[in-house]
Amino acid sequence: MDEILDILEKDCRTSAEDIAKMTNRKVDEVKKAIKKYEKEGAILKYKAVINKDLVRDNESEVRALIEVNIVPQKDLGFEKIAERIYSFPEVTSCYLISGTYDLLVVIEGKNLHTVSNFVAEKLSCLENVRGTATHFLLKKYKEDGVILKHKSENKRIAISY
Amino acid sequence: MRISKVVETMQPSGIRAFFDLVLGMKDVISLGVGEPDFVTPWQIREAGIYSLEQGFTSYTSNKGLYKLRLGIQRYLKNKYGLDYCPDEEILITVGVSEGLDLVLRSIINPGDKILIPQPSYVSYGPVTELAGGVPVYIDTSKNDFKITPKLLEKHIDKKTKGIVLNYPTNPTGVSYRKKELEEINKVLIKNKVLCISDEVYADLTYDFEHVAFPSLPKAKSNTVYFNGFSKSYAMTGWRIGFACGPKEIIAAMNKIHQYTIMCVPITSQMAASEALVSGKRSVEEMKREYNRRREFMVTELNSLGLKCFRPQGAFYVFPSIKNTGLSSMDFSRKLLEEEKVAVVPGTAFGAGAEGYIRMSYASSLDNLKEALVRIKRFLRKRENNAG
Numbered sequence: 001m002d003e004i005l006d007i008l009e010k011d012c013r014t015s016a017e018d019i020a021k022m023t024n025r026k027v028d029e030v031k032k033a034i035k036k037y038e039k040e041g042a043i044l045k046y047k048a049v050i051n052k053d054l055v056r057d058n059e060s061e062v063r064a065l066i067e068v069n070i071v072p073q074k075d076l077g078f079e080k081i082a083e084r085i086y087s088f089p090e091v092t093s094c095y096l097i098s099g100t101y102d103l104l105v106v107i108e109g110k111n112l113h114t115v116s117n118f119v120a121e122k123l124s125c126l127e128n129v130r131g132t133a134t135h136f137l138l139k140k141y142k143e144d145g146v147i148l149k150h151k152s153e154n155k156r157i158a159i160s161y
Numbered sequence: 162m163r164i165s166k167v168v169e170t171m172q173p174s175g176i177r178a179f180f181d182l183v184l185g186m187k188d189v190i191s192l193g194v195g196e197p198d199f200v201t202p203w204q205i206r207e208a209g210i211y212s213l214e215q216g217f218t219s220y221t222s223n224k225g226l227y228k229l230r231l232g233i234q235r236y237l238k239n240k241y242g243l244d245y246c247p248d249e250e251i252l253i254t255v256g257v258s259e260g261l262d263l264v265l266r267s268i269i270n271p272g273d274k275i276l277i278p279q280p281s282y283v284s285y286g287p288v289t290e291l292a293g294g295v296p297v298y299i300d301t302s303k304n305d306f307k308i309t310p311k312l313l314e315k316h317i318d319k320k321t322k323g324i325v326l327n328y329p330t331n332p333t334g335v336s337y338r339k340k341e342l343e344e345i346n347k348v349l350i351k352n353k354v355l356c357i358s359d360e361v362y363a364d365l366t367y368d369f370e371h372v373a374f375p376s377l378p379k380a381k382s383n384t385v386y387f388n389g390f391s392k393s394y395a396m397t398g399w400r401i402g403f404a405c406g407p408k409e410i411i412a413a414m415n416k417i418h419q420y421t422i423m424c425v426p427i428t429s430q431m432a433a434s435e436a437l438v439s440g441k442r443s444v445e446e447m448k449r450e451y452n453r454r455r456e457f458m459v460t461e462l463n464s465l466g467l468k469c470f471r472p473q474g475a476f477y478v479f480p481s482i483k484n485t486g487l488s489s490m491d492f493s494r495k496l497l498e499e500e501k502v503a504v505v506p507g508t509a510f511g512a513g514a515e516g517y518i519r520m521s522y523a524s525s526l527d528n529l530k531e532a533l534v535r536i537k538r539f540l541r542k543r544e545n546n547a548g
Contacts, residue, residue, distance in 0.1 A: 007453065011526075018526075021460040022453035159183045159193035159503055161283050161331070 004033050005042065012046040051148045053140070063092075063108050063137040064115050067101035068123065069130040078102060081128045090118050101133070112136070171287050176509045179494060183503045190532045192520040193503040195331065197395040197476070201432070202443035205394060208435030209428045217427050223419040225253025225403070226430045232437040233403055241373040243381070249408040252415055253401065253425050253433075257361045257387045260404040260414070261325070262288050264357055264385050267413035268322055269294040276316055276324035276354070278308040279511030280332055280479075285325045294322070300513035305470070306333040306479070310344045317348075323355035326374065329362040332510045332519035333479040334455075334472020339372045346377045356384040361402065362475040364393035364444050367452045369473070375405070382407050392475075393444050394436045399429040451476050454522040454529060461533050462520075465540060476523040479507070483516040485543060493518060499542075500535035 003023050007014050016034060020027040037043040052061070070081050078096055085105060086094035093106035105123070109115040119134055140148050162169075183189060200206075224230065230247035237243040245251050254260035261284065265275065269292040277285045278299045286296040299316050301308055308326070326345070329336040337345075349356050358374035375384040389402025404414060455472065462469040462480045469480035482492045489506035496502050507514030522529060 003453075006449075014526075018457065021457045022526075024456045024460075154198075156194050156196060156198070157184065158186075158189055158191040159180050159505065160195040161505075161509070 002033065002037075004030060005037065008034075008043065008046075049144060049146050053148070061108050062111055062115050063106065064119075065135045065137065066105045066107060066119060066123065067133045067135075068103040068105055069100075069132070070102045071128045071130055072102075073128065081126065084126060085123065088118070088122060090114075090122075167290055171290065176506070179490065179497075179506065182494070183497060186497065186501065186503075189497070189501045189503050190524075190528055190535070191503040192522070192524060192529070192532055193505045194521050194523060196397040196523065197392065197447065198523045198525065199395040199447055201394065201396050201399070202436075202440060204439050205396065205432050205436045205443075209399075209432035212428055212431035217431055219427060221424045221427050221430060223415055223424055224251070225425055226427070226434065229253060229430050229434045229437075230403075232434050233405070236437050237373070237405065241376045243373060243376050243386075243405075245405040246408070250405055250411055252404045252411050252418065253430060254404055254418065255402070255422055255425055256391060256400045257359055257389045257402040258284060259418075259422060260387050260402055261285065261357065261359065262292075263414040263417050264387075264404065264406075264410065265289055265292040265294060265323075266417055267410060268355060270322075272320060273322040274318070274320045275322060275357075276313070278312075278324075278326070280306065280330075280507060280514035280517075281325070281510055282327055282331045282359070283509065285327075289325075295320070297321070298511060298513075300511070302513035302517075306330070306335045307337065307341070308345065309341075310348045313345065313348045314352075317352045317354060321352065321354050323357050324349065325357045325359060327359040327361075329366055329371075329472070329474025331362065331475055332477050332505065332507070332514070334475045334477045336366055336369075336371070336473040336475075338369055339377075342372055342374060343377055346374070346380050346383075350379055350383055353383075356380065357387070358384055359387045361387065361389045362392050363388060365448055365451060365476060366474040367448070367455060368471075371474070385410055390433050390436055393447075394433075394440050395443075395447065396429075396432070396436065399432060401425055401429040401433050451522065454524075454526060457526065458520065458522050458529060458533075465533070465537055467536075467540075476521055478520050478522060479514075479517050480520065481517055485540065489515055489518055496536065496539055500539045502532045502535050502539075 004019055007019055016030045017027055020030045070078065072078050073080055082094060082103060085091060090107045090109055091105055092108050095104045097104045107115060107118060109118060119132055123129060124132055142148060183193060230251045233251055234245055234247045237245060265288050271293040272295060274295045274297045275289045276297050276299055278301050289296040297316055299308060299312055304312060356374055360373060363371045373386060375381040375386045385404060385406035387402060387404050390396040458478045459469050459471050462478060467480040467482060469478055472478055485492060489508045493504050493506040505519040507517030507519060
């Protein structure tokens with residue numbers, strides 16, 4: 001993978017100027033490359049990883065992982081039905097998986113009620129959905145490679161040879 | 162007088178005072194640290210914890226766990242095509258520091274000379290003196306901080322027993338290409354000068370492949386090779402390294418080692434074994450990160466007007482501060498007092514390094530940036546005062 005992408009994936013705030021310095025390239029060259037990645041869709045979005053446990057507001061949310069068993073369609077396989085499912089705004093992630101189930105769907109809702117409503121009223125009654133198993137998320141320890149804990153302080157001594 | 166003459170006359174007080182100043186100060190951004198800012202990769206820490214759970218709390222053989230020596234043998238074979246016998250030619254030591262002490266004590270007869278290219282890591286000279294030897298410092302500051310065959314020949318005489326070579330070099334980050342090493346090797350072999358090669362930063366070489374000194378033609382029988390886990394696997398606190406060399410030297414070193422250290426703590430040895438098995442990816446990741454910071458620092462320092470060459474390895478930059486008109490020590494002290502940024506004055510690493518400072522980029526990019534902002538302010542203030 002291009003170093004530019006690697007740097008942005010770690011910290012998307014890194015400016016083109018800094019990336020240029022870090023990779024020994026010209027700023028214009030870096031800017032151009034980033035534009036190209038954005039246009040092609042290799043870079044889809046820039047976002048912050050937020051530890052919502054530390055955000056004090058009333059809009060707490062519930063997350064659930066739902067295993068979905070579906071009947072694949074002739075010629076289309078899982079694509080069409082997957083699209084119908086991942087298009088719901090409640091769905092934050094959707095994966096085709098191997099094993100007992102076909103799709104792993106991650107959904108987010110305001111509370112237990114909204115999540116179960118979604119499963120009962122939207123998901124389960126889709127024509128090709130044969131069955132679901134819902135797992136509510138109790139605690140997040142690590143997400144997208146980030147451990148959701150306060151950064152521990154530096155334990156090195158301030159100066160050494 | 163209770164203290165021996167050798168110890169009493171040993172080494173500087175000035176630097177110590179500066180170090181104490183840094184350690185006593187709060188909220189300092191420190192670029193003065195000689196160790197990685199990463200924590201030991203988890204799988205290595207986990208191996209240490211697991212070994213404790215399993216009850217591995219005993220001594221090991223003096224030379225170190227066989228499986229670790231075997232791991233080292235394989236590692237060197239794969240990486241450099243070097244073949245050391247795990248039974249007779251490899252010794253596990255408490256960091257490279259212990260290994261260096263052992264080899265110097267093993268080879269030095271009173272009055273023997275040891276060549277030390279400077280600027281250099283701080284222990285080489287004092288440890289030579291403790292072993293009864295005479296350190297001969299070679300100032301490399303006029304040769305881009307590199308030792309050359311010419312410089313070498315100039316300093317070799319009948320009493321010269323060995324040379325401590327360290328590359329990539331702490332504090333300059335300088336390293337050598339194969340051709341340069343071959344030339345050095347020829348001089349050493351011709352003059353029967355033992356090469357003591359401290360290659361602890363080997364895995365952090367950025368612009369070309371690192372060449373292990375003993376892998377050069379005819380060099381193996383004339384070299385004691387040192388490496389460790391501290392820098393590449395971020396394992397400084399585990400205190401573990403290793404020495405490889407001709408069996409009579411390793412046997413001599415092991416004699417001292419068995420009476421002084423006995424063996425390296427088993428937990429560290431177990432963790433180090435794991436590092437060799439699964440640590441490669443972590444090393445690569447850390448190296449990539451260091452490399453970016455290196456490029457960043459070199460560009461930024463030069464644009465601030467502190468002339469800085471591009472080091473090839475380790476995690477240090479070694480900019481010149483000569484155009485500020487300050488000595489290394491004054492620059493470092495003032496920068497600390499006025500802007501709370503800690504660096505190490507070049508003079509800590511030998512007299513030839515006056516006019517330079519060592520800055521470690523083993524620190525997060527955010528820290529490096531903030532430090533540079535402060536250094537910029539510091540420099541502007543001086544310019545304004547001068548103007």
